Each structure stands twice: as structure tokens, then as C-alpha cells.
Amino acid sequence: MRYSYYPGCSLEATAKPYDVSVRSVCQALDLELDEVKDWNCCGATSYISIRELTAFAISSRNLALAEKMGNDLVTACPACYTVLNKTNIYMREKEDIRKTVSEALAVANLKYDGTVKVRHLLDIIVNDIGLEKINPKIKQRLDGLKIAPYYGCQISRPHGTFDDPEFPMTMDNLFSSLGAEVVNFPLKAKCCGGMLMTTDPENGLSLIKNLLSCAQDNGAELIVTACPLCEINLEAYQKKVNRKFKTDFFIPAIYFTQLLGVALGLPKEKLAIGKELVSSEKVLDRFYGGKR
């Protein structure tokens, strides 16, 4: 199976372990990823909030490049997934936007016909490959590992295509089929604070604290995410949360591709495990010959 791959900015920087593990896992699952050459910003966050039309234009450039490549465009970042999808929908449905953006693309000798399907990697793994085909490739079952899969908002809302917007289950199903115990985690699609940590840290911290305590109270040893921003919010601010709320959280948060890689028997380096701010050593070492 072959897909065009759009990494996005986070996966080149703060979420490098995500990118590393995405590539390793896809290789192990025989998914061929062709990175879109000369891709640019997807237009997310501040751009699309402030200058929507410009955001559509720069986002469409990526879609136009992907359209030339022919295959479905896959991304692992839910923000890219949302913005690319939104652009796609608006380019198809809003004539005025299509007209202006097409003019802008034409300047760069590009055009976009709206034929690209934007997909999230989780969708590809669970629905295109399927649990039945993944299971024979599993070298290390995750029996006994208690995890809280955390989806955040953008993977299923507002332009999600493959899971329930309010109560997504894809990661739950994936990891329970690999033997992990998925704990009750009712806040799995609730806000991680997003960019609030930079603009309104007080509310941001309280949202993070809610998520951490819900996961921990329900017995999770590990949080598994599919989003770079969620991951950093959940992991990087545990100290601040502890200070503010007099708690003692120390719960690692990793990407779903990293945990899937563990199950596929990939070595730590190929999954960039060990680069966490909250070490996952205690939780994951049992799968690497260590004791529990």
C-alpha cells in the first residue's frame, strides 16, 4: 500500500519521536510513504484563525502537490489533518474561495481540482490494513499494560471521517486487540488546553490536570496520544500542574505509533523511545527484557 505523506512542522521539531516512529512502524507494516516534496505549513492554528483565506491558499498548495502524486494524502498530526480537510471541503464547496485560491496557485504554476483524500495515519492503520492483518506481525503482546488512549479534539472533530466525534474508539480497539488493558477514560476526547498554555495558562493547567487525574485515577500507567500538541501539553506541564494543584503526577505520554512499534518488536531507537520528558522506562522496559 502506498500513500503520500505530509509530516507537518511539529513532526520535524518538538514531535520528532512521532515522525521517527511513524516511519519505522509504516515500514514494518509494509506501508510505503512518499513524502510530499517541498511541502509547506498546513495553515493551522494562528494562521487559519486570523487570515483564513491565506491559510486556505497555503494549505491548497500542499493539496495541489499531493494531487500530482495521485495517492491518498496521509498525515499523523490532527491539526494538519483538520486544516487540510477543511481546505479540501471549502475548495470543493465554496466557489468564491476556490476562485481566489486558484488564482494564487496559478501564480506558482499549480492548480488543485479537489480530488485528494486527506487521511489520518490511525485511520490507515486500523481501517486500511486492519487489526486482522496487524496481529500476525505482532512480536510482543502488550498484555498487562494499562493505557489511557487520548484522542484530543481534532482527530474526530469537526472534520473527522473515521470515528465517533464524541466517543472515538479506534485506538481503544487497536490496543486492546494487542493485549493492552484500556482503562475507562471518559475524558478521552476532551480539550488538552491546546494553545491556552501560552495565552491563558491558568485555564490550560486546569484542563491538563483534569485529564491527568482522570487517567491516573482509572489506573492508567501510560497515556497514548495521536497528536503532537496533546502530547506536549500532557507531558511537559506535569511539574507545573503538580506545583499548582499539589499533586504528584508522573505519568508518561507517548505517541500511538511508538506503542504500536513496541508491539511490533521494533528497537527503542527506531521508535525514539527515551526522548520523553516524563520517562516511559518504568512502563515500557518490561517489553525490552527488563523486569516490571
Place this chain on the structure above:
Amino acid sequence: MSDLKNNTHKIGVYVCDCGSNIAGMVDVPEVVKFASTLPNVAIAREHKYMCSDPGQDTIKKDIKELGLTRVVVSSCSPLMHEPTFRNAVQDAGLNQYLFQMANIREQCSWVTEDRIKATEKAKKLVAAAVERVILHEPLKLKEVAVNPNVLVVGGGIAGIEAALQIANSGKKVYLVEKSPSIGGHMAQLDKTFPTLDCSACILTPKMVQVGRHPNIELMSYSEVTDVSGFVGNFKVKVKKKSKFVEQEKCKACGDCEKECPVERDDEYEMKMKKRKAIYRYFPQAVPNTFLIDKTERPPCKITCPIEQDASGYTALIAQKKYQQAIDLVRKKNPLPIVCSRVCYHPCETACRRGDLDEPISICHLKRFLVDWEMEKPEERYKKPEIKNEREEKVAIIGSGPAGLACAYDLRLLGYQPTIFEELDVVGGMLHTGIPEYRLPKKLLKKEIDRMKDLGIKIKTNTKIGKNFTLGNLKKQGFDAVFIATGAHKGLKMKIPGEELAGVFDGVEFLREVSLGKKMEVGKRVAVIGGGNTAVDVARTVWRLGADEVNIVYRRTIKEMPAAAHEIEETQKEGIKITYLTAPLEIIQKNGKVSGIKCIKMKLGEPDSSGRRRPVPVEGSEHEIKSDMVIAAVSQAPDLSFMDPSLQLKVSKWETLETDPLTMVTNQEGVFAGGDLVTGPATVVEALACGKRAAISIDRYLNNLPLDSKPIIEAGLGRKSKDDIPKIDVKEKYKDKPRKPRMQIPGLSIKERAGNFKEVELSIPEKLALEEASRCLQCGPCVECFECVRVCEAKAVNHSLADQTVELDVGAVVIATGFDTYDPVLAPQYGYKKYDNVLTSMEFERLSHAGGVTGGRILLKNGKEPESVAILHCIGSRDENANEYCSRVCCMYSLKFAHLVKEKTPAKVYELYIDMRSFGKGYEEFYKRLMHEGVLFVRGKGAEITDVVENEEEKGKLIVKCEDTLLGFVRRIPVDMVILSTGLQPQKDVAEVTRLFTIQRSRDGFFLEKHPKLAPVATATDGVFLAGACQGPKDIPDSVAQGAGAAANVIAMIDKGVVSIEPIVSYIDPEKCAGCKLCLTLCPYNAIEFNQEKKVSQVQEALCKGCGTCVASCPSGVPIQYGFRDEQILAEIEGALESETLAVNK
């Protein structure tokens, strides 16, 4: 047609201003001026309101005075006023179809923004109409008589109202209701808004009226399966599902219900209570009778060759009714002790519990029962009664299970059977083939003694062909013969060395052992074969002291025909099984067996039996050392008794040929069964043969024709997997706690060695009770027949079948009601996840005096709630569910708030988007609730969660919402949440749409003919709508619509005839090629095929004039009156060439 065009015509054109509706955008005088220039136009006029009386009078006057031959009115949509103007034309003496309407309002003035363009378009439309109307031909309305009977589908309040009104006018009404009682949703409600009168109190009198009305034939638990015909003359098929209780006899005393062991969720009580498998829908049900739920029939019983009541006795064991249980077993099974030990129990393979964890140990539960009976036989064994003694004698040849079963059943019917047995022991293979450690001989003797005690004569040491012949049996006064001599001849392996000393035949070996002959066994014994005989032989040899026993089988364990648990026991006893190995030759040393030359096999393609065929592996020959070889490859009947003069037909497998169900041979009065007919099979299959033969012999002796029907009705037909209703067991019983089946107590391996003691031991009562209670009771009726036992009125009849009746009716009222939105689809509301989140219908039953709490509003933990939130618009006004407003939720939510306030001290929150209290007395009710202190929060509930943020929220359900009046997000902690779920179409709405060829609107409900002016009619003449099947409605509106539909129906019937629109299609039989394409495409099933002439014909009464056949016919044969090709082309030409036309005048 073309000559019509050449004739000179006088056309009147009338252009309507429609107040400012048309004149506001179209320059009407300009259009009139233009029209008057068109060819054949005699007069063109403008009028402010053409539809008014003066407008119509103008047309009439012009027709009379100017001699107009055609009329065009250019105004609104023909849907509005075509009938008006047609009538005016007809009144003036012109045929009403010589008229055409040009729509310059909906299609012109209303949708055009430019006055000049609008005027131009209006001109074109007028010119088109003028060109067309010239080609119009006079058409005649047809009339057909109306059948005065009426069908009402659905027995909710709308259907009840319609049925009563129509019946009161003296017409016959058939009221068909899907559920066991009429009443619909209204029968489930507690109180009704805004008057708060009890729903049942106002509904039940009407239900009773329906039940008693001489003009209403009520068909509950019934469904319409087919509709044909047309307005005034419908033919309807109704399937009346069997209730298994005779309605006229049932006194509704409820004795049966008390005895029934099966509990199921009560749908009427919204699954908050349990009901029995025999139940009454609710206490005030009409008709007030019980019925049995047999929707999913137990597979254990259906699969059993003799339909042993497995689910029935299992349920009775669970209730400790052991006597009833063993009586039930004995009812069908003449050899229960034998079966409880040796049956291969296909019931367990079919058991639905097997899909969940492990099947019920059905066979061993029977063993528990027979052992229980044998503890105190004098008290517990009930000797069957023989009611009618008869003189006829029946000879039964062979005392195996088939012969015994046949003799037993015949004896119970009063006949005098005599069994002839070759050996001096009775039981056939039961004695000589099944080893003692599986079936102790003394138990077999017990069964046979009981048979003798019943009066069955058994003559041993009497061999057919030797001591007597079939021929002289008749002379001895036997009226019929049943031959069941079994299959006792062991087949050879057909390899060299088989004749050597030390090589035995398996069947023979077992027979010798069972007859008490001392058999010497070797040290290393090889048994060839993989069936039950091979396994029995190996285990017997092991008990006789062989050092090493080795079963040699050519396929793998998966293909072994022996019973799985027997194979398991064999392996436990240390017996080796060598798979994928076939013997080639027996090797000798000094004339004695020293080993077997074998070859390795591998599995190839599947053979006809579906098992993979073994193929030899080249060069893999090897030797298995052994000093004794026993061949147990297969058995066949020994036909040496057969005298060729008998002329009995033998099959190519050396078995006797009979009819598979009646068991009759090719000789009159001679029947046969068991292994002799089937080839080597099982005990229970032999029993089935014997029982079938008994039925046939009874019919034969009563001079009735032999027929397989009574055999199938007795449950003795051939079974197939398709007979078992398919259900998703894992889904349906997902909440059932998993539990493994019981472990059967047995002798240890040490205790078994060197003796023939019975291996399996009796089942302790506690174990049996636990096992029996694992049964899913999936029937749900388990057919224990306790209801039959206790019913004094003798009303319960488990053999009542479904019935289909055909009705002739003139009109149909559809009142199939609604379904409620399932909030499981919106997981954010935590329905089914949190105990105290209820739907509105669940709250109705909670609050109802007859409900689960007797009308007290309680939480699942039995406490009263301190706070309750009612969330409006769940599944309504929601793009992710249904976009429309369900119209009743605001009001019933207010009613709920009132009930909670009345019955508890709880705080009540109403979370609403907009309050919609539009009906009579509704707004006043809203105001009253505000005064009662209900807290109204404007904002839709967003989510229910139990993730708390502070102490105050602990143990509560948190309702999250945006309070749009206060302007911020709130978290409201409450104890109970009621989801005001919306109304949506019934699940089978598509099926009903198809049956009655009606349409649905975008919301999925049935579509009325006109949203304002014809709200109860449909596009299909003679089919009317009432109640919420047309769209969400409260009770007053449903009743009004029911009455409205009734009025429509009565008016139609009282007129006696209906007119049929002549704009229909016609197929010229001379031109039709009979390809039938139009038949498949006609959406109204209006075309039928004339088999004689091989052409398609239009049934004019059914045709709606849609034109599909006209467009689809490959040879363009069908024409449609009023829409002929020439007429349409003329219309197009008129529109395109309007200017040329005008100039040319």
C-alpha cells in the same frame, strides 16, 4: 392527431394577475397583447383573480358566446387550481381535458428578479400552452365501484379512532396490529399533558370499544404481508402470527405465567421489568389473552432426531421439578437411560450457549434425571398408560434401538408388537456393540424389562430366514412387519494378511466380549480405524490387559468420526493414536501376526463428505510392531436373511431401500429402519427411524394413506441447519456472565484398568442445578409444557401455526405510529453507561403505577433523587440525528417535571433550546410549571459525565451545558437525568412504504398528498394516513387526524364509486414485443403481462400516469393520454418559437 392541428380552433387565453403575485413582476397587459397575436387565439383577457367566481364566469361566458374550442389559463401551479378551471370548462359544455394551464407564478414571477425577463418567460409559457392545447383530445373520467370494507393498519390511538369512526358508520373494519395488543405508545404513558389525566383511563374505554365492536375484526400480533389491487378494490394478505394460546378459550387467569420458568425483558415495560415466555402484553391488553414467545426456537430440540425436549427438561431441572422433567423426557424417548449414556448429542453441538462459552451439558443433565428416577423407581417411574387396546399384531425383526422404539410407540397406541431377536440377549448393538463401561448391561436390561412390562413380546434366539420367514409372518396373523436388523457385519480392510491368526474384526470382537466370551488379547495391539467402534475396541482391549494399544487412523484427529469426548477419554487411558497412517499389509512371523506394514498419508482435496481425502506419501513405508490387529473400519448390514423371493429393494451401499420418512419398503405392509436402512449410524437416529415407522404402521393399519406430513409434524423430519432461527448470540447475550460447563465426575484411570466398571459417575444435584441454570433459554419458550399442564381452560396449544388470511377492502388507513430515538447513538449522554440516565419512555414506566417501582420515582439504588435534569431535543433538531422538531417533547418534559415535583422533593432542571408550548392549554401549563419552581435553563445539554471536579459533584451525574441566557458554561450536578428523546419513523417504515406504494418525505415519515390541504390522503388513491406515521404528533392531533382519515374513507365509500383520472398510459397490443421491461420499472405495479397474447397491459385503475413505461419502452409503444409525444413536442416548439409564431399571424 395531425389533422387536429390543421383544423381551425378558437382558443381563449386568460392571464391572471393573482393580485400582485404575478402582476408585480410580469407585465400582464403585455402578455395578453402578445397572446392575442398567436394563431388560433380567439380571445385573450387579463383578470385580477382568475380563480374567483367572476374569473371562472368569464371563461364560461366566452365558451358559450364565442364558441371557444380550447382554453388556456395562465396563472398559478396546476396543483392549485387545475381542477377549478377544468370544472369551469366542463360546466360550460366543453370537455374538461381541452384545457391547459400555464404556470407563470411558481415557475415565473416568483422565481424571476427581472421584470422584462419575467414578462418574456410568461409569453413563452403562454405560447407553449397554446400550441399544446390545440392537440388536446377529449378524455373521459372512468368510474369503478368501491368495496365498503376498510383496512386500518396500526392499533395506536390514531388507528383506534379511525377504526371506531368508520365502524360506527356501519362499515366493516379490519384492524391489524403488529404487537399482541392494541393501544400503541399511548398505552405505555403515565399521565397526559396538559390536563394530567391518566393515559390509560382515557384510552382503555376506547380499546374496549374496539374489542367489542361488531363491525371491527381485530387482528393483533399480525402483519400485512402483501397488498395488490387499486382504489376501491384492494386485496390484502395478513399474516396472523400464532400466539399458541386459543383466544376464545383463554380466561386470562395467569396460572400459566406463574409456572413458566423463562424470564425475558418486558418490552412494554421498556425492559425495566421481566416477563415470562408465556405472557400478557399488559393487564388491560385488548384482546386480553396470553401468548407464547417462540420467536427463536431452541436449536437443541430442533436438531435432535427425535426432537427430545432438551430445553424443556433443562429448565425444569433448574426449577427442581425433576418429576416433570423425567416425565417430559419419557414422552418422546423410549430409551432415556441408554441415551443418557451413549447419545452423540447433536443438541450440544447446536446449543447457542456454545457461541458464548461452552454448550450446556444436555446429555448429562438427562443422565442426572434418569439416575434420580432410578433412586426410587417405584415412586418416580410412571408406567405409560395404554388407552385403546387394539388387536392388530406387528412383527418387529431385530431388538436394537430402532426395533425397540417402534415396538414401544406401537404398544402405546394399543397394538400388539412382537420382537424377534436372533441372539439370546436383547438390545442389538446396544448390547453387543457398546461396551459395559459405557452402558452397563443391567441398565439396558432395566429398560427392556419395562418394555416387556408394557406388554411387548420379545422372542430371542429366533432368526429370520432360519426360524421363520417374512412370508409366514403374515400367515401367523401379523398385520405389518418392521425390519431393523442393523449393521453387524464388519468390513474388511482389503489388504494382504487379513486371514492370519491374530487378526480380528472389531464388531465381532466387541460382540464376543459382550456375550461374556473370554478373549485373549495380545501385548501390543493395533486397532485400525477412527470411528466409535475403533475407539470402543481400543478401550476394551486396554481393559482386557494389553500392554500397548495403538489406534491407526489415516486422517487427523479433526476428521475422526468418533465422538470427541470418547477420543479424549481414550487418550487419557494411555491409548496411542497414530494419525495419517494407513495399513498396507499384515506381516507375519511363523504364521502369527508380527506387525503391520504402513504408509504415511497427507491430506489432499476434500471428498464428497467434505473431509479431506488422505493421499499416500511416497517412500514413507514403515512397520508398526504388533501381535494383534483389530480392524474396525466400518460395518454393513448382513443381508443373508433375505430371501430373493421377497423382492425387497437393496441400495448400492448394501442397505435396504425405504422412503426416507415413512420408512415403507417396496413391499406393502413391510417397513424397515435403523442401521439396516441408514448404514452404520447412531442410537438416536435409529430411535427416530423406529418412531417414524410406528407412525406409518399406525396409518397403514388404519387404512390411511402413507404420508410424511404427520412424521414431520411429530418432529421426526430430516433436520437441517436452516431450520434453526439465526441470531447473533454474542451480541444478544453480551451481558450474560460467562461460566464453563460442568465437569463430569468419573473414575480415575487407575480405577478403570482391568475392569468394565461404568466410567462416568452420577451427577450430584448441586452440579446439575448449576448446569441447568446456565441455559440461555433462548427459545425463549423452552417447551417444558408446564403451561399446558396448569391451564384449566385447556387454552394452551403449542402446535398452533401461523395463519395467512386474505382480505378485500376498498380503502386503507395507515396508522403505524412512530419509534423513539435511541440515545445509544449519542454516547455523550451516557445512556446505558450510567444507571440513572433514562429515556422518556423509561421515565413514563417508572412513574406509572403499574411500573417497576409501583409509580415511585426512585434511583437504581432505591433512593429518591434530590435533583433531576430533563434534557430536551435528544435526537431532535440535531443535524447529527433528526433535523426536525419532534413537537411533543417540550410538553411531556414539562409533565415529567410536574410528576417529579409532585412525587419527590427534588430540584428539577429543564434544559431547553426553545420552549414550544403551542397547543390549547399548553402555554398555561408551562406557566404553571414555572410557578411550581422548576428551574429552566436555556441551552441544550451537551454531555453527561461522572468525572467530578469538586466535592459537591461527587457521586452525582454532571450535566454540562451552555446557559445561553447567562452566557457561560455550566456544570449541573444531579442524581437523575431524563433524556427527552425525539420521535422518528418506525423501523419497518421502508417495508410499509413499499407494500402500499406510498411515499416518504425527507424526514422519513410518510408523505401526505398536500401538506396543508390534503394532510391525510396520500398520492396513492384509497390509502390514507393517520397519526404520527405522517410526522410527530401529540395525542389530540393524532385523534383529530384519525377522525379525519375516517371521514375521507367514509366519504369515498358512501359515494359508492371512484373516478379514475384518464391521463394513463396505453400499450398497443399489436405493437408490443412483450419484453416486460416496463413491468419491472413501473413504480405502481400497474402493468401486467397477458400470458395468452404475450403482451404487457396497463391496468388503468392502477396507473398514475407517471410516464416511466413510455420513456423506457425500447420500441416506443406506450402512449400516455394527455402527454402524447406530439403534444409535448408542440409545447416545446411553442416555447422556442413564440416570437416567430406571433409575427407569422
